[in-house]
Amino acid sequence: xxxxxxALLREQHHxxxxxxxxxxxxxxxxxxxxxxxxxxxxxxxxxxxxxxIFDKRDFTEYLETSDxxxxxxxxxxxxxxxxxxxxxxxxxxxxxxxxxxRTFMPPSDDPFRCADSxxxxxxxxxxxxxxxxxxxxxxxxxxxxxxxxxRVSCVVGTHTHVQTADEQILPxxxxxxxxxxxxxxxxxxxxxxxxxxxxxxxTGLSERFSVQRNGSxxxxxxxxxxxxxxxxxxxxKRIFLKGLP
Numbered sequence: 001x002x003x004x005x006x007a008l009l010r011e012q013h014h015x016x017x018x019x020x021x022x023x024x025x026x027x028x029x030x031x032x033x034x035x036x037x038x039x040x041x042x043x044x045x046x047x048x049x050x051x052x053i054f055d056k057r058d059f060t061e062y063l064e065t066s067d068x069x070x071x072x073x074x075x076x077x078x079x080x081x082x083x084x085x086x087x088x089x090x091x092x093x094x095x096x097x098x099x100x101x102r103t104f105m106p107p108s109d110d111p112f113r114c115a116d117s118x119x120x121x122x123x124x125x126x127x128x129x130x131x132x133x134x135x136x137x138x139x140x141x142x143x144x145x146x147x148x149x150x151r152v153s154c155v156v157g158t159h160t161h162v163q164t165a166d167e168q169i170l171p172x173x174x175x176x177x178x179x180x181x182x183x184x185x186x187x188x189x190x191x192x193x194x195x196x197x198x199x200x201x202x203t204g205l206s207e208r209f210s211v212q213r214n215g216s217x218x219x220x221x222x223x224x225x226x227x228x229x230x231x232x233x234x235x236x237k238r239i240f241l242k243g244l245p
Contacts, residue, residue, distance in 0.1 A: 001183050001184065001217050001218070001219045001244065002020075002038075002039060002042035002043070002044065002183065003038075003042045004244075005183075005219045005241065005244075006018060006042050006043035006044065007042070007043050009219075009221075009223075009239065010043055013223045013237075013239075015223065016089045016090060016092075017045050017046070017087060017089045017094055018043055018044050018045050018046075019044070019045065019046045019047075019048065019096060019130060019132070020039060020044045020046075020047055020048070020221075021047070021048045021049070021050060021132055021134065021158040021180070022035070022036065022039055022044075022047040022048070022049065022069070023048075023049045023050040023051070023052045023053045023134070023158075024050075024052055024191070025039060026055075026056055027211060028191060028192060028209065028210070028211040029052055029055045029056075030052050030053065030054070030055025030056040030059065031047070031049070031052075031053060031055075031056060031059055031069075032056050032058070032059055032062075033058075033059060033062040036062065036066070036068075036069060040068065045068070045087055045089070046068050046069075046070075046085070046087050046094075046096055047068060047069045047070075048069075048070055048071075048096065048098040048132040048134070048158070049069070049070060049071040049072060049081075049098060049134070050071075050072065050098075050100060050134035050158060050159055051072075051100060051105060051106050051134065051159070053071045053072070053081075054071070054079075054080070060080045060081075063080050063081040064080050064081060067085060068085070068087070069081070069085075070082050070083055070084060070085045070096060070098045071083060071098060072098050072099055072100035072108065072134060073097060073098055073099055073114050073115075073118055074099055074100055074108045074109035074110065074111050074114040075100070075108060075109075076109070083097065083098055083099075083114070083118065084096065084097045084098065084118050084122060086122075086125060086126065092126070092128060092228040093125055093126035093128065094126065094128045094129075094130060095122040095123075095125060095126050095128065095129045095130070096129075096130045096131075096132070097115065097118055097119075097122060097129060097130070097131045097132070097152070098131075098132050098134065099111040099114060099115060099131060099132070099133050099134065099135075099144065100133075100134045100135065101133065101134065101135025101136060101137060101140045101141065101144075101159075102135075102140070103135065103136055103137035103139075103140050104136040104137060105135060105136055105159075111133070111135075111140075111144060112143075112144065112147055115131070115144070115147070115148060119148075119151055119152070123151070123231075126231070127153070127228070127229070127230060127231030128153050128226055128228055128231045129151075129152040129153050129154075129231065130152070130153060130154045130156075130224075131144070131148060131152050131154065131155045131156070132156060132157075132158055133145075133155060133156070133157045133158070134157075134158045134159045135157060135159055136159060136160065138157075138164070138178050138179075141155075141157040141178050141179070142176075142178060145170060145174065145176040146170065148174060149170040149171060149172035149173075149174045149176075150170075150171075150172025150173060150174060151172070151174075152174055152231075153173075153174065153175065153224070153226045153231045153232065153233050154174060154175040154176070154224045154226065154233055154236070155174055155175070155176050155177075156175075156176070156177045156179075156180050156222060157177065157178045157179040157180065158179065158180055159179070160179050160190075161179075161181065161182035161190035161191060162179060162181060162182070162190070163179055163180060163181025163182075163220045163238065163240055164177060164178040164179045164181075165238070166178050167222065167236045167237070167238050168236070169233055169234070169235070169236065173230070173231075173232030173233055174232075174233060175222075175224045175226075175233035175235075175236035176236070177222050177236060177238065180220055180221055180222055181218075181220025181221070181240060182218070182220055183218065183219050183220050183221070184211070184212075184217060184218065185211065185212035185213070185214075185215060185216075185217055185218075186215060186216045186217055186218045186242055186243065187212050187214070187215035187216065188211075188212030188215075191211060191212060192209040192210065192211060192212060193209065193210050193211070193212050193213075194212075196208070196209050196210065197209060216242070216243045216244060216245065217244045217245070218240070218241060218242040218243075218244060219239065219240075219241040219244065220239065220240050220241075221238075221239040222236055222237060222238050222239060223235075223236070223237045223239060224236045224237075
């Protein structure tokens with residue numbers, strides 16, 4: 001879907017920079033160096049992570065050396081990789097901060113306090129700051145959006161795989177969307193074959209999930225318009241292409 005859609009959407013919407021959450025890109029779990037390179041070749045400029053970013057153990061070295069991939073900043077300081085980074089596009093620096101929620105998620109530090117600790121350094125480099133909140137609870141994502149309103153350009157959520165319809169510009173000029181949604185197979189259950197997921201719900205027995213290979217596919221995301229001088233967002237537009245062969 002990335003190979004088919006990113007280049008077309010970049011042209012259609014005049015996209016300057018493409019940021020993607022890639023934590024489940026390698027066969028549905030984690031990320032590999034090869035998969036990351038394929039994402040970059042497809043037109044992605046920068047990749048964020050989440051609670052599955054360390055699923056592939058051999059990815060650690062690539063994560064440590066890459067300046068285009070980050071993991072949640074509120075992991076322990078000793079965790080490999082970085083929680084924030086920057087990219088430059090047409091003379092404009094874009095800062096990206098990756099946070100992970102704590103409600104119904106693996107243990108991590110306070111994302112609110114973590115954001116506070118990172119923002120002074122990021123805003124010293126640029127007024128354009130994008131935040132990916134990888135979290136389960138919608139309330140936690142909205143709370144972070146409200147908390148960061150006026151201090152960052154955009155707060156978008158990831159993790160639940162289901163796109164929400166609450167895109168908005170908050171009073172302080174921050175674009176917000178609770179979840180970008182999943183790019184991948186439409187059928188199955190959040191990208192996985194339905195049988196194994198249903199068996200876990202019905203019997204409590206755990207079997208390895210496999211990516212749904214058949215049926216239609218979808219592409220989810222959002223396009224945000226940001227003033228590079230002020231860092232304020234003026235528009236956020238959801239992208240949801242579904243029923244793709």
